[in-house]
Amino acid sequence: MVRGRDDPGSAEHHPRTARGRVGSVTRVTESTPLIASPEPSVEGFVREYLRELNFTQGTVLERASTNDKYLALARTVRHYLMASWMRTTSEHLRTQPKAVAYLSAEYLLGRQLDNALIAADLTDIASEALASLGIDVAELREAEVEPGLGNGGLGRLAACFIDSLATMAIPAIGYGIRYEYGIFRQKFEDGWQVEKPDRWLDNGSPWEFAHPEHEVTVSFGGHVETVSEGEGADAVETSRWVPGWEVLGVPYNYMVPGYRNGCVNTLRLWSARATHAFNLETFNYGDYAEAVRAQTFAENISKVLYPEDSTPQGKELRLQQQYFFVACSLRDFIDQLLPQGFDLHRLPERVCFQLNDTHPVIAVPELMRILVDEEGFAWDEAWEVTQGCFAYTCHTLLPEALEVWPVDLLGRLLPRHLEIIYRINDEFLEEVREASGDDAVLVRRMSIIAEHPGRAVRMAHLATVAATKVNGVAELHSQLLRDKVLADFARLWPEKFTNVTNGVTPRRFVRMANPRLSELITEAIGDGWVTDLDRLRELEPLADDPEFRRRFREVKSANKERLADFLARRDGIEVPVDTMLDVMVKRLHEYKRQTLQILHVITLYDGIVSGRLALEDVVPRTVVFGAKAAPGYAMAKQIIGLINHVAAVVNNHPEVSRVLRVAFPANYNVTVAETLIPAADLSEQISLAGKEASGTGNMKFALNGALTIGTDDGANVEIRQLVGDDHFFLFGLTEPEAAAVAEAGYRPATYYEENATLRRALDLIARGEFSGGDRQTFEPIVSNLLGEDRFMVLADYQSYLDAQQRVEAAYRDPDAWSRSAVLNVARSGFFSSDRSMRDYLDRIWHAEPLES
Incomplete structure (x- = not known):
């Protein structure tokens, strides 16, 4: 614990003197014995499983609930990984290699059971062992609750990255927050989104290890005092933060197993607790609420x-969360993972703290505060160390997504950090003035402190100033960062900017999610592709093999059957298995343009109902949406309502429903993705060009044999270049074209006036066709599209329809479609998160794998 900070001379103020433990593992020497893995056999697994069921769950097989059986299975599987975890941790402590510390506010992990079974090569053994006890492992899989500790792509990316780092045996640790309630559980009531608490911890969390003995004290509020040390000419003034209140951060460790390589890294998530949780005297006086007030206040930080x-x-709560987890993480790395007496001047040799978007950027002034205020570094020394330790990944092109914190809030919550930020900014702006010839406009534009509409700290600017490298997440995104979003910084420091295109882990999103395709690939080229996805290129000649294409179609058909069964059981949704499966799953945001796809659905509906489209002229298709809207995002919720109301009309129309269905399963998450993506025929990646940073769903679909309809945006650009124009349905404005249209004065109503098909579709919404005749229900959507249409839905509408007609023409030839799908798989190996990690290691981190 970090205590006694008001006494700089106390031993507790310098916790580095008491290092020696990581998690629950005592620092080891080469002679320290480590636990051995249980016997990897059916008989050994049965013994371990029954021991867990009897002595941990406290029940016998005959009386055990499904949850008892699941928890016993999870703990049994983790036994087989723990010896590797201990060895990996001990080796990190012994050799002190350079490590990657990944700081992310989100980790969308997905279910852990199957991933652990695959990593430990126990899938068959566990299935056979449980079958011998009369237990169906599939039933226990369904009992696992997915931890919703992420909002979407950012959290899923972080989970992919830590998986790859472990598979590549890179010394790494993930840091984040153990939210008591994760991303909300989505329900639909009368077609409208309703948020329910995500109670993922209710039935126990067998994959985590709590370590309250390694709690960290985190301070907030208070004020800063100036203290004079020394006398006369030797006197030095220093600043001292006197906090107003404190909370404790309790670490929960998760294993991150590499794929069958004996390396198991750690994900450490922090939970907030009060320093004095319970006041017995107050309780005894009958004021029960006041007795636990401190506990409630503190625990709000990691509540949701x-x-x-x-x-x-x-x-304020969001800023508290961000500072809480980075303060815990920096303190933890310094106190628990560095050897006693380590010279912190050498910290950049030992770690790179990767800032996953702007959420962890407050770590920059926090490290400065530790080095200057607690470790006695001179300012310039501390800044040199800090600049050597951080790298920043920007995940957006939308200005509103680059976090900005009001100065008054930051000053009230973290007064010392605000002082540090001001000094960083003062020195940075001096550099800008020298480089620019005192260009006042440029200085204001680049300043970390924004002046209008109110004084605020631009966290992306702070991250860029502090980081040794700044990267975008796709070639186009990185170019736009350099040319537009952070152009001034790129001109000042061109060497800072680089690109690392995102990737996804093939272990979860092909090997685990699509076992039939995995078996087909392995039969064709061997199993080395699971850790070397570039080997998928060996499939390319098989795209011209009629027998392989036939078997590929059989895999896709079986995956559709699996999806139909899954959605019927989970949601009561009927999904036809003999139609094109057209899928758009991603966070609900206007720039992602779910509105454009539902307009296409309405256009098809209108054509059939009006008689302009004969049923035999329509390729049967099932359109599947999956999306959550942020609770306060009114327009996104409106769009969800529209999709569900259109679905109700389409699915209940006796003629239209024969060739067109719309499904919107609630609460889309990783578990749903793992069943839906392998079944998809068409992947919708239709954001306005220049707005999507990268995307990773687009990669998952391509790797699982779906063809993409998309704009030249984000990683779509690289997907199209790799798979080929003939196997990608491109439409829409390019980024320069969209920028030119906007600059010329975009008038969306013009497209409505000049395109009769578009006009009919919007008029159907406006007159209440999908809202029981109520014209007001979806009026905000219609008004927005005709008035502002910030993301140019109407401008791209006709191009999108034309591309959809090309899709239908291609789908009418199943054999040719299969050939394109096989080529998508074969040419998408670049999008492995293993390749992303190699790029980060080569361009930014410069860490080396541990020798096996």
């Missing part, structure tokens, strides 16, 4: 992922 920040209280 992304609290609604449309209120001042919500903004």
Whole structure:
């Protein structure tokens, strides 16, 4: 614990003197014995399983509930990984290699059981062992609750990255927050989104290890004092933060197993607790609420992922969350993972703290505060160390997504950090003035402190100033960062900017999610592709093999059957298995343009109902949406309502429903993705060009044999270049074209006036065709599209329809479609997160794998 900070001379103020433990593992020497893995056999697994069921769950097989059986299975599987975890941790402590510390507010992990079974090569053994006890492992899989510790792509990317780092045996640790309630559980009531708490911890969390003995104290509020040390000419003034209140951060460790390589890294998530949780005297006086007030206040910090920040209280809680987890993480790395007496001047040799978007950027002034205030570094020394330790990944092109914190809020919550930020900014702006010839406009534009509409700290600017490298997440995105979003910084420091295109882990999103395709690939080229996805190129000649194409179609058909069964059981949704499966799954945001796809659905509906389209002229298709809207995002919720109301009309129309269905399963998550993506025929990646940073769903679909309809945006650009124009349905404005249209004065109503098909579709919404005749229900959507249409849905509408007609023409030839799908798989190996990690290691981190 970090205590006694008001006494700089106390031993507790310098916790580095008491190092020696990581997690629950005592620092080891080469002679320290380590636990051995259980016997990897059916008989050994049965023994371990029954021991867990009897002595941990406290029940016998005959009386055990499904949850008892699942928890016993999870703990049994983790036994087989723990010896590797201990060895990996001990080796990190012994050799002190350079490590990657991945700081992310989100980790969308998905279910852990199957991933652990695959990593430990126990899938067959576990299935056979449980079958011998009369237990169906599939039933226990369904009992696992997915931890919703992420909002979407950002959290899923972080989970992919830590998986790859472990598979590549890179010394790494992930740091984040253990939210008591993760991303909300989505329900639909009368077609409208309703948010329910995500109670993922209710039935136990067998994959985590709590370590309250390694709690960290985190301070907030208070004020800063100036203290004079020394006398006369030797006197030095220093600043001292006197906090107003504190909370404790309790670490929960998760194993991150590499794929069958004996390496198991750690994900450490922090949970907030009060320093004095319970006041017995107050309780005895009968004021029960006041007795636990401190506990409630403190625990709010890690209560829920992304609290609604449309209120001042919500903004403050978000900033508390961000500082809480980075303060815990920096303290933990310094105190627990570095050897006693380590010279922190050498910290950049030992770690790179990767800032996953702007959420962890407050770590920059926090490290400065530790080095200057607690370790006695001179300012310039501390800044040199800090600049050597951080790298920043920007995940957006939308200005509103680059976090900005009001100065008054930051000053109230973290007064010392605000002082540090001001000094960083002062020195940085001096550099800008020298380089620019005192260009006042440029200085204001680049300043970390924004002046209008109110004084605020631009976290992306702070990250860029502090980081040794700044990267975008796709070639186009990185170019736009350099040319537009952070152009001034790129001109000042061109060497800072690089690109690392995102990737996804093939272990979860092909090997685990699509076992039939995995078996087909392995039969064709061997199993080395699981850790070397470039080997998928060996499939390319098989795209011209009629027998392989036939078997590929059989895999896709079986995956559709699996999806239909899954959605019928989970949601009561009927999904035809003999139609084109057209899928759009991603966070609901206007720039992602779910509106464009539902307009296409309405256009098909209108054509059939009006008689302009004969049923035999329509390729039967099932359109599947999956999306959550942020609780405070009114327009996104409107779009969800529209999709569900259109679905109700389409699915109940006796003629239209014969060739067109719309499905919107609630609460889309990783578990749903793992069943839906392998079944998809068409992947919808239709954001306005220049707005999507990268995307990773687009990669998952391509790797699982779906063809993409998309704009030249994000990683779509690289997908199209790799798979070929003949196997990608491109449409829409390019980024320069969209920018030119906007600059010329975009008038969306013109497209409505000049395109009769578009006009009919919008008029159907406006007159209440999908809202029981109520013209007001979806009026905000119609008004927005005709008035502002910030993301140019109407401008791209006709191009999108034309591309969909090309899709239908291609799908009418199943054999040719299969050939394109096989080529998508064969040419998408570049999008492995293993390749992303190699790029980060070569261009930014410069860490080396541990020798096996």
